[in-house]
Amino acid sequence: MATILEKTVMPGSEPGKPADLQDNNPYAIVSGLLKEAVAGLGLDENVYRLLEKPIRTLEVAVPVRMDDGQIVNFTGYRAQHFDILGPTKGGIRFHPDVNLDEVKALSMWMTLKSAILGLPFGGAKGGVIVDPGQLSERELEELSRTYIRALMPIIGPEKDIPAPDVNTNPQIMGWMLDEYDKFRGFNAPGFITGKPLIVGGSRGRVEATGRGVVMTIVEAAKRLGLELNGATAAIQGFGNVGSMTARFLHEQGVKIVAITDARGGIYARDGLDIPALLEYARSHKLVSTYEGYESISNEAFFSMPVDILIPAALENQITGQTAPLIKARIVAEAANGPTTPAGDKILAQKGIFVIPDILCNSGGVTVSYFEWVQNTMGYYWKEREVNEKLQEKMECAFHDVYEMMKEKQTDMRKAAYLAGVGHLAEALQARGWVKGWSMPIERKV
Numbered sequence: 001m002a003t004i005l006e007k008t009v010m011p012g013s014e015p016g017k018p019a020d021l022q023d024n025n026p027y028a029i030v031s032g033l034l035k036e037a038v039a040g041l042g043l044d045e046n047v048y049r050l051l052e053k054p055i056r057t058l059e060v061a062v063p064v065r066m067d068d069g070q071i072v073n074f075t076g077y078r079a080q081h082f083d084i085l086g087p088t089k090g091g092i093r094f095h096p097d098v099n100l101d102e103v104k105a106l107s108m109w110m111t112l113k114s115a116i117l118g119l120p121f122g123g124a125k126g127g128v129i130v131d132p133g134q135l136s137e138r139e140l141e142e143l144s145r146t147y148i149r150a151l152m153p154i155i156g157p158e159k160d161i162p163a164p165d166v167n168t169n170p171q172i173m174g175w176m177l178d179e180y181d182k183f184r185g186f187n188a189p190g191f192i193t194g195k196p197l198i199v200g201g202s203r204g205r206v207e208a209t210g211r212g213v214v215m216t217i218v219e220a221a222k223r224l225g226l227e228l229n230g231a232t233a234a235i236q237g238f239g240n241v242g243s244m245t246a247r248f249l250h251e252q253g254v255k256i257v258a259i260t261d262a263r264g265g266i267y268a269r270d271g272l273d274i275p276a277l278l279e280y281a282r283s284h285k286l287v288s289t290y291e292g293y294e295s296i297s298n299e300a301f302f303s304m305p306v307d308i309l310i311p312a313a314l315e316n317q318i319t320g321q322t323a324p325l326i327k328a329r330i331v332a333e334a335a336n337g338p339t340t341p342a343g344d345k346i347l348a349q350k351g352i353f354v355i356p357d358i359l360c361n362s363g364g365v366t367v368s369y370f371e372w373v374q375n376t377m378g379y380y381w382k383e384r385e386v387n388e389k390l391q392e393k394m395e396c397a398f399h400d401v402y403e404m405m406k407e408k409q410t411d412m413r414k415a416a417y418l419a420g421v422g423h424l425a426e427a428l429q430a431r432g433w434v435k436g437w438s439m440p441i442e443r444k445v
């Protein structure tokens with residue numbers, strides 16, 4: 001039985017959290033990085049004024065009649081950041097810690113991801129404050145449908161296109177699509193992505209974010225001279241993104257020695273049996289309960305002597321307290337906003353190569369774009385075609401960010417923001433908002 005949440009606790013503002021977390025609001029962090037990027041490109045400060053806040057935010061009531069007859073009124077949000085490149089695009093998460101500032105920040109990250117990848121989208125994000133694990137299947141379906149009905153005035157295939165995110169999946173997208181179609185009175189598969197194949201989903205979509213993470217790791221390893229076959233990795237989180245990242249790294253010959261989830265972690269010096277863990281997770285959800293491996297704490301996870309560390313959980317994980325423990329050569333941010341500014345500064349001082357989230361985990365929105373294109377055409381590609389197109393996009397985006405890093409003599413995170421804001425500035429110039437500006441690098445996307 002779900003309970004009504006009396007108070008939303010901000011990520012980074014919980015009592016007892018380290019000091020650097022207390023001051024870190026994801027919306028403030030992304031706003032600050034955007035401002036730095038605008039200045040770093042020599043753009044007028046008015047460009048920042050256009051990007052500093054979403055063009056539209058909506059808070060909605062999501063009443064659900066529970067199985068016992070009680071009505072629980074959940075709170076939902078949708079933020080649409082910037083639509084100069086096309087309809088806004090972004091996932092929907094169901095989580096107890098969802099809040100408006102988080103949703104706004106995530107929508108801004110989505111704008112940057114689309115810009116870096118050269119996609120004709122702006123950024124959006126949505127969420128409901130709820131623990132979906134406490135709902136029955138019927139309650140979850142009603143929540144999903146009611147939330148979409150509440151957003152109906154501002155969403156659609158040419159306005160704002162949702163997708164799965166934390167604790168949502170293809171089945172939930174299918175319910176949402178059905179609700180949208182019933183309201184509109186016609187079939188509009190391009191309204192939502194990440195849906196089941198039978199109703200217009202794309203092959204390769206479920207694996208896309210994790211596959212894209214590994215593609216960026218491959219590109220980073222090439223530039224660092226790291227041989228992946230025999231390299232070691234540790235992964236925080238074993239949901240869709242973490243598990244798919246583990247699968248594709250394993251196929252590259254990487255030994256994954258540690259994995260953690262919400263309940264704990266497991267470790268094996270000679271590498272975990274990834275195929276067995278993938279199979280176990282299908283029915284047990286958590287891998288920390290898998291027997292036969294040594295248990296590890298969160299602190300021990302960050303101090304693992306591995307080549308690649310992959311945060312694939314939630315925000316604010318690599319902090320001023322955990323960053324000094326990290327020994328990896330590469331940190332690949334499969335999660336959104338996993339590193340605080342204090343943690344980021346320490347990683348830079350240690351010379352750790354960071355693949356920033358807005359590049360690293362952008363495979364999901366890229367294949368969502370492919371799904372939307374297929375829906376528009378009514379013609380669907382084979383999985384091989386999807387993966388080839390994804391690889392081309394990810395490699396080109398990595399190249400652009402890496403070249404920006406060299407051109408501006410900065411780090412990969414700042415370079416990613418420069419590349420994304422630069423792409424947006426090109427669109428603003430084409431529409432007459434910016435004059436006399438050109439991109440400092442020749443982009444491949």
